[in-house]
Amino acid sequence: xxxxxxxxxxxLRLPYDHKPLxxxxxxxxxxxxxxxxxxxxxxxxxxxxxxxxxxxxxxxLGRAKLDFDLDDFESAIKILEKIVSDHSKSDSAPEAIYLxxxxxxxxTHEAKPLKDxxxxxxxxxxxxxxxxRAYPYRLL
Amino acid sequence: xxxxxxxxxxxxxxxxxxKSEQKPVLMDFFNPG
Numbered sequence: 001x002x003x004x005x006x007x008x009x010x011x012l013r014l015p016y017d018h019k020p021l022x023x024x025x026x027x028x029x030x031x032x033x034x035x036x037x038x039x040x041x042x043x044x045x046x047x048x049x050x051x052x053x054x055x056x057x058x059x060x061l062g063r064a065k066l067d068f069d070l071d072d073f074e075s076a077i078k079i080l081e082k083i084v085s086d087h088s089k090s091d092s093a094p095e096a097i098y099l100x101x102x103x104x105x106x107x108t109h110e111a112k113p114l115k116d117x118x119x120x121x122x123x124x125x126x127x128x129x130x131x132x133r134a135y136p137y138r139l140l
Numbered sequence: 141x142x143x144x145x146x147x148x149x150x151x152x153x154x155x156x157x158x159k160s161e162q163k164p165v166l167m168d169f170f171n172p173g
Contacts, residue, residue, distance in 0.1 A: 002144040009166040012154040013147035016169045021151060027169045036165040038158040040151065059166065066164050 001052050008059060009035075035062030043069050057087035061096055068099060073107040094128035097121055101134070111140040 005011055014021055016030045025034060025042070035044040044062030060083050067076040080103060083096035101117025104110075118134040125131055147168075148154040154165045 005145050005166065009164050010154045010157045010161065011145050011147050011166050011168065012151060013149065013168045013170060014151075016171050018169070021167075022169060025167070025169075030169055030171040032169040034167040034169075036155070036158070036167055038155055038162075038165070040155055040165075043164070062166070063164055 001055070004056055005059070008063065033058075033062075035059070035066060037066050037070070053087075054090055054092070057083050057090040057092035057096070060087070061092045061099075064096070064099060068103055071106075073103045076103045077107065088124075094121055094125040094130035097125070098130040098134055101137070111137075115140040 016022055016027060016032075021027075025032075029047050031047075031049065033046045033050075034042055036042055043066040044058075046058055050058055060079050064076045064079040064083070067073070067079065077100060080096045080100040083090070083092055084100060087093060087096075097117050097120050101113045104113030114134070114137040118131070118137040121128060121131040121134050122138075148157065151165075151167075154167075157163075158165045
């Protein structure tokens with residue numbers, strides 16, 4: 001776990017009452033983990049304890065969302081595919097499938113990846129909120 | 141998280157490293173108790 005963090009992110013640890021950053025980022029509870037890009041812009045946040053099997057996919061999802069937000073869909077797709085293949089039982093997996101469909105759509109302008117995402121979510125994560133969010137894509 | 145991680149303690153230093161190493165910053169607000 002430590003090596004994964006050291007290799008994949010720049011770790012920054014701050015007390016919950018740090019001034020001015022706790023107010024700037026509106027931190028209300030701990031632990032709060034926020035993924036920032038090199039300009040300090042937030043892309044992903046979790047609040048509350050995450051066990052190791054959830055932390056790694058959550059950190060990967062943060063990196064993928066950063067790449068997605070910066071329109072680097074190729075990089076986002078690679079990371080999201082890793083979450084789906086290596087961390088399929090994690091809570092991050094359904095969101096990764098959803099975002100993978102959107103990233104593929106944005107990089108190809110074809111609707112099929114969106115429908116594929118819905119069908120995979122419906123089959124494997126029928127109770128996920130991400131399955132509900134993908135529901136309209138069944139009609140594509 | 142593990143104590144073997146070398147945590148930055150200043151945002152500007154972390155952002156400078158993020159830029160040079162092309163990595164995201166993971167900002168962890170914690171309660172030192």
